[in-house]
Amino acid sequence: MTARKTAETDGPTEPELSYEExxxxxxxxxxxxxSGGLTLKExxxxxxxxEGLAKTCEEWLEGARAKLAVALAEDGEQEEGGDAETPF
Incomplete structure (x- = not known):
């Protein structure tokens, strides 16, 4: 994925393009x-x-999957914790 670093730090990079772009x-x-008609060089x-764009898309999707997994895990923990506190 082509990324750019923030000017202030060498921290995390931001994707150059959104997933949709x-x-x-x-x-x-x-x-x-x-469509054909291109030179070999083109x-x-x-x-x-x-290839670079496909990698960018895959990285966006991997990030979304990771966030979803975290959210689902947190939701599962809350449900388990809520049941344990219920006296019934």
Missing amino acids: AREELNTVVRRLE SLALWERG
Whole structure:
């Protein structure tokens, strides 16, 4: 994923593109590759761009899966904890 660091720190990086932007550009790249008529150099450049965009999308999805897993785990803990406190 192409990322940029914040100017103040060397901390976490922010994705250059949102998931939706990366997905839309990836769709455009695929359509251009499928249409043909490109030189080998153009095709390779598009392929490489597509690979980078696919990686960006996958990283966004992995992040979303991780957040969902945390939220589900926290929800499960709250339900278990709530039952333990109920005197019935």
